[in-house]
Amino acid sequence: FLWRWFDELYVLLDLLLQQHCLARCSASFSENFYSLKRIPAGDRGERPLATAGLPKGQHWKSLLLLVLVPYLKGKLEKLVSSLREEDEYSIHPPSSSWKRFYRAFLAAYPFVNMTWEGWFLIQQLSYILGKAEHHSPMLRLAGVRLVRLTAEDIQALENRSAGDTSSQTPSIQTRVQSAVRKTLGGVAFSLSTGLSVSMFFLQFLDWWYSSENQETIKSLTALPAPPPPVHLDGGAASALLPRLRSLCPLCRKVRVNATALATSGFVFCYRCAYAYVKSHQRCPVTGYATELQHLVKLYSPES
Template sequence: MAEHAAHLTTTSVSDERPSIFEVIAQDSLMSAVRPGLQHIAKILAESNPQRYGTLWRWFDEIYSLFDLLLQQHFLAKASASFSENFYSLKRVVLESHKSPHSLASTGLPKGHHWRSLLFLVLVPYLKVKLEKLVSRLREEDDYSIHLPASPWKKFYKAFLAAYPFVNMAWEGWFLSQQLRYILGKAQHHSPLLSMAGVQLVRLTSEDIQAMEQREASVAVSQQSAHSLNNKLRRAVKRALGSITLSFSTGLSVGVFFLQFLDWWYSSENQETIKARSTLPAPPPPIHFDQETYSPLLPKLKTVCPLCRKIRANDTALSTSGYVFCYRCAYYYVKHHQRCPVTGYPTELQHLVKLYSPEG
C-alpha cells in the first residue's frame, strides 16, 4: 500500500473514483476467505471429531465473530473494510463528498461506522443461514419428512416457491447498481453502500501520511507514560497492536492461498482431477466382531443402531457407510452434524437412500 501511495494524487473526484474492476475484486476477496477457512475446519473436524467437531458445527458463528473483529479494526483505523483497505480504498460520507475529504485515519462518523459494520458482517451471515435453511427445507420436501396434514408444509412449499424469485430480485438489484456505476449514473456499485450512506474512493498520499503519523504519535505518547498503570496499559496495547498487525499481514498474504484452496476444491476442478487420476476401487474392509467393534451397533444387521428396530427406508451415511432408518438418520444428522457411530462430520447431503432389489 505504501508503494501505491507514492504516486497517488488528489486532483479530481473522477481520479479518486475506483474502477468497477477494483470494487468487484474487493467484494470477492472476503467471499473467497470463507470457503478456504471452512475447508480447513472440515479437515480438522474429520481428523479429530471430539476436539474440532464444535468448530465445524458452529463455523458460521465463529467466522462471523472473527469477521466482526476484523472489520471493526479496519473501519476504526482506515475508514474501510479489510478488503477495501487491501485494495487502497476508503469510505467517505456521501453528503460530504463534494467538500474537502476527511482523512481515512479520522474514521467515519459513528452512525455511518455502525451501519457499515452491520452491512459488512450481519448481511453475509444472514444470507448464508438463509441458503442453508432453503437447502434443508428442499431436502425435507423431497423426502416428505413432514406429515401431509402438517400446517407447516404449506408454508414451506410457499417459501420454497417464492425464494428463487426473491433471490433473483436481490441479485438483479445488485447487478443493476453495478451497471449504473459503470455508466457513471451512480456513486456506488452496491446498494449496501447506499444504505450505509457512504461511497468508495481511492486512498490519497495524505491518507497514508496521516495514518503513519498517527501510529508514530501513539508510539511517542506511549513512551512518555511513566506510571505503573500506564506502563501496563502500554504493554497491553503494544501486544494487541503487534498481534493485530501480524494477523492482518498474515491474512493479506494468506488470502491468496485461500483463493487457491477455493479453486482447488471446487467441483469443476475436482471432477477434472478424478477423471485424470481414477484408480480401481479398494477391497471392502475386514468385518470385525460387532460387539467388540462398537457397542452402538446391534447384533442383527437389519436393525437400526438408533431406534433399535427393524430398519425402514434404509439409508446409509456416505461419510461412514453405516445404515439407519431414513427418519432416524435425518433427524440425528440435522441436530448433531455427525455420524452416530463414528462421530465423523456429516451433513444432510451425505444421506444415501438404499433400494433393495425386489424378489
C-alpha cells in the same frame, strides 16, 4: 464446538476486524487494501482525512451492512438447502402445516434471490454507465460513497501507525507497547507460516485421496472383509422384523421412501430410519453402529 458455531465465530471476528478498520481508516478491510475510504454521501466540500472516521450514523450502518447482511444471507441459503433436502426425502408428514409453509417458502425463494441479485446488477451497470455514484446498494443504504485516498490521508495513516516517537527517552508504557507489537508480529508470522504448511498438507491429502491414486491407496490400506451380519434366529432382534417384507420394521406399515442401512442391509421408511439413526447412532435391528451417511435410498422399478 468450533465447527458447530463456525459461522457465529467468523461473524464475531469479522465484526472486530471491520470495526477496527472503519474506526482507524474510514473503510472496510478490503477497501483500505485498495487505497479507498468512505465519506458521507452528501459531503461535497472538503473531504475529511481517513483517520477522522465516519459520523456515528454512517459508521454503524456500514458496520451492520458489512457484517450482518452476508451472515444472514449465508444462513438463509443453508436453511433453504436443508429444507430442500427434507422436502426431497419427505421427512415431514405430507399433510403437516409446516410442510405446506416451507414448500411455499421454497417456491418463493428463487424469485426473492433473483430480485436481490438483479438489484445489485442494475446498480453496478448504472455505476459503470455513470448514472450512479455507488457500485453497491449497500453503500447507498449506509449513506456513504467511496473515494481514493489522497497523499494527506496516506501520511496521516502512516503517522498514526508509527505513533508519537519524537521523545528521545521513551516511557515505560511506550516500551511495553513496543514489546507487545513485536510479540504480536511474531505470532502473526508464525500463523502465516503455519497456514502455508497447512495448505501444503491439505494439497497432499487431496492428492492422496484423488481418484488417480485410489489403486495405490487400496494396495497400501487393504483391509480384510468384515464378517456377515449376525444371523437373526429367534432372538429379541428377530422379533422386530415383520412377517411381510414390504413393511417397515419400525412403524410396521408399508414402507414409504424405502431406505437401506449400509451397515446392516435392512430396509426401513426413510423418515423412520432417519429419526432413529439420528437419535441412537445404530441400526434398530442389529445394533451395528450407524451414521446418517449410511442411509441409502432405494428406487423400485415402479417409481
